[in-house]
Amino acid sequence: MGVLISLLIGCVVAFAAPLLNRAAGSRAGVILALLPLGLTAYFATFVPRIAAEGALRQSIAWVPALNVNLSFYVDGLSVLFALIISGVGFFIVLYGSGYLKGHRDLGRFYLAVTLFMVSMLGVVLADNIITLFVFWELTSFTSYLLIGFNHEQERARKAALQALLVTGTGGLALLGGLILMAFVGGSYEISELLNQGEVLREHGLYTAILILVLAGCFTKSAQFPFHFWLPAAMEAPTPVSAYLHSATMVKAGVYLMARLHPALGGTDLWILLLAGFGAATMVIGSWLALCHSDLKRILAYTTVMGLGTLTMLLGIGQTEYAVVAVAVFTLAHSLYKGALFMVAGSIDHEAGTRDVGEVGGLRKAMPITAAAALVAALSMAGIVPFFGFIAKEFVYEAALAAGSLPRLLLALAILANVAGVAAAGIVALKPFYGPVRTTPKHPHEAPIAMWAGPVVLALLGLLFGLAPGLIAAPLINPVAGAIAGAPVSVELVLWHGFTPVLGMSLMTLALGIGVFFLWNTWRESRFARGFNRAFGVAPENAYFRTIDGMLWIAHWQTRIFQSGYLRHYLTTVIGVTAFAVGFTLLSRHGLVLPGGWSAITFYEWTLAGIMAAGALVAVFARSRVTMVVAIGAVGFSVALIYLANSAPDLSITQIMVETLTVVLFALVLIHLPSLRPVESRASRLRDAAVATALGAAVTLVMLTVLTEPISPHLTEYFGAHSYVTAHGRNIVNVILVDFRALDTLGEIVVLGIAGLGVFALVKLRAKKRRDGGADV
């Protein structure tokens, strides 16, 4: 219950936030920040409980019919993420209150960001897959509102829509995968599916499940080639980027992969996909970061790198090093990246630009921010004694211990981290050191609300680095255990001694510093531009081309199928009908000619000939009168055939109808414009084809009726009863006047009423004309 109540409180607070903002003014941020603070404290209480008792589960039925329960699963992994989400959330709300101070839509920011926090907590805590999906989509939706916060700007709106479309489409694939998984594993609860690992991995649908789930995770966690939305989403206000795009939302995919690792992980396909895409994302992201000079873009690409690293680690997965590395790196990354994003925002806010080339020497004006940036960057660069150092050591150890291609993975990890070191230097040193530059705004130190976050997060990075034992047993081990699916116990120490990995760390650092100094040369180089085009711009262009392509197909299809002409619509309907009927009969029955040709009399042959000739004349005639006459000939011949088969009443009806039709035609003809021949040969051919198809289909029906046994029920009934009960020899007549007498009466009444109606209309028209009224 507790988890659900905490989330509900979050929701209520979220919707109260705009009102609070109006009422409390500038203090609203501080008051609102109490919510994430309280949540952090609440989730912190779970840490000792889980270490002592293991995972907890809470469940309330929601829609039992669909196996949807509001169930929550709290173990090490979810608590780590919950703590990051609420802890960073606390600083973000504070930071936002400073960053967006006086903004007219600040209330809306509070609403969306709090709602986002609640949904994100829901994602990492949910046990039921549908509940998880609901929260997952809510994060996409609230992130849409947050990225598009500056909705006056076209770019912000576009970026927001792009992020939503990419993650939303992935989310739907995820839903498919999750439901498949539930179907195969026999449960909608993740905690139960985790025990079904073998069943899932050996099922024929495993590949489908894995690919669909990964499609959701990869898009959400910005893995190559879906990484493009993340840098584009930098249009968001910086508190949003710091929160969503470093610490929380983009890690949702990583979270889910880690969560499902015991159920789906360990297969060749898993290793191939995760390690492959993860490593590629890691390298591409890290070097793309160096192709830009916008602080936020640099940070965004290094985030892509971090996410790639995590995915790669999960791909390696099977070793203790890998799972611990995931836990340690997740925490370390959230701490330093959150801090650096907020620093970048502060620079933007105070100096009016966030282009590295335009700022410099800010440390005098912004000493506290500069210090926080330095500490965070040292952690990011992986320098002793910061937490980032431990994280990097573990990444290298994990790569070395990988089951397949360890050398390659290690080389790629070093390659990526070299760029990471350089990027850390660029973000933390360039703006603050060197000569002072004039910036669009005169820089001041940011208000406390804006430096508190970076300072605390950066210091935490230092604290955990100096005393990793603080979190090892209570937090990291349960997380690693949850990912591995078995208890893990690792001692975190800062100093491993002089190991090969330490050597690699030193090499990374040296190379990174080298790259840092060569950065400007690299950024201007043709190789860097080509690299950016190939891996940064091209995937985004592919996205635009997909959208354009879909629109083009839509346009083409609209033009072809939705011409707006009734005759085209009718052609489709008739064509499809003829095909459906013709195909059914030909495939089921075939073309069977009935017997009894000799019974056909000379008269009937003649009449059939007249009808055929009439139809042909009607088709080829050049004047309407000829057509009407020809069609009339067909109709009258039909009437004569009825007569020849002793059905005089039917015959009379037919003759009357025909006469009426011809008269009506004649009346209308006067008002019609002169007949123009059908435009082109092509349309003539098409019309002929459609007409022939329908004619053939109807002929086929007639042939089938004649050769298939039809129900004898009616014939027998009327045959037996006509003479005996109704005293009539002509069955058709008997049906009309006796068996269906009421129907006939009804028909007569209908005819009568219709006649009255016509009379009324004629009278009305005459009266109007007499009165000189024009309106009918």
Place this chain on the structure above:
Amino acid sequence: MNAIDALAILPLIIVAAGALVVMLVISFYRNQTVSALLTIITLVTAIVSLPTAGGVAPHMVGSLLRIDAFALYYIGLILLASLAVTVLSHSYFEKYRMERGEFYILLLLSVLGALVLPATTHFITFFLGLELLSVSLYVMVGYIFTKERALEATIKYLFLAAATSAFLLFGMALIYAYTGSMAFYDVAVVTQIERTPNPLLLAGAALIFVGAGFKLSVVPFHQWTPDIYQGAPAPVTAFLATVSKAAVLAVVLRFVHQAGLLAHPGTFTALAVIAVASMTIGNLLALFQDNIKRILAYSSIAHFGYLFVALLSAGELGLEAATFYLTVYMTAVLGAFGVVSYMTPADREADTVADYRGLFWRRPAIATTFAIMLFSLIGLPLTAGFMGKLLLVSAGIAANQWFLVLWLVLNSAVGLYYYLRIVVAMYTRVDSEQSDESHRPSTPPFALTIGAVLTVLVLIIVLMGVYPEPMLEWIRLITYRQ
């Protein structure tokens, strides 16, 4: 007909009587509000009479109608939707200076036709219901005959409906010739006895499906949809999109399930092809549109493709999914067209995306309503649409229709794009200085009646999205008893 028969079809009798009353009153006193009020009274009385009819259910009226829980549920649904349409029509037609009272006679007659269909167990009632529904609609579509688009729409609808009705009738005749009966039940007996169905029976079923498919506007009988949706007055479009389609879907569900046609692989394949084609083509066509009525028209094609997935997932879960999804869909579409009719000024229809730009900042309540309806149509979580889609997916998976389910999910992604475009437009602030006066979208004054209807619809969408359990229980009871 005995007394129990009369009790069973009491809602139908009330609506028929209501149509007559409205007609008589109009001949003495012409006032749109009076006619609308009488219509509302009729519909409410019919709704109130439902428990009475339910008291004798299940009951066969001859071999023509079967009043059971399934029929009564759909009858209730149709009556409620018609009630909403009546309210929308009233405020919509207030803007026109023309004879408006007669509209409600047509509306009631059309409703009567629609009411017959869910209870239909016989070809005769099938055809009569369908024609009663359609013939009034021809006039309703072109009711504002001063608009060229409306006239064009009505002519198109008339011709296509006549052609497809002819096919339908021909199909019934073929089945009759073969089985000697027009009752669904007898057809079922024949299909159950014969392992390979007779070609005449299949050809007949195909022809009947042309008629039904036209009304449901599934591919390839879908082409009329956008033109008629756009041309007709917004409340009539809402009627077409909800009442007309629900009624026909109900009879198709009953016929397909009762006549056991799905057991035959050929029929199954044909319907599956229609489902896939409808989903794909409907969604693709909607992508390119800037006209909201056309977007809703094309997307309705896709939505009926989704519904066919449920139809093809035979069994109670499929029936349940179809019924729930249809209910949800009708609610959202009524809401969407409600907003469109509300926003429409007299001179033209407010139906382009541009008309809704920045609406969120001018009319937050209306814009939020519209957004919720669109979210439900997308199937976003916490709206009823999500639960509906979940149910469809579950039904499909339970019936092992992997491909169809996958296609449905993929297509939902396309839907995301075009529905969201409208939401994005509403959320985009228009700079009042930039847009010149003539292009400034109009914002009509608040109308109490329409506001009430929209509020109810929003409540339904949210309630069924957040807590659908009671509704699902109810629907399960209905489909189980059927």
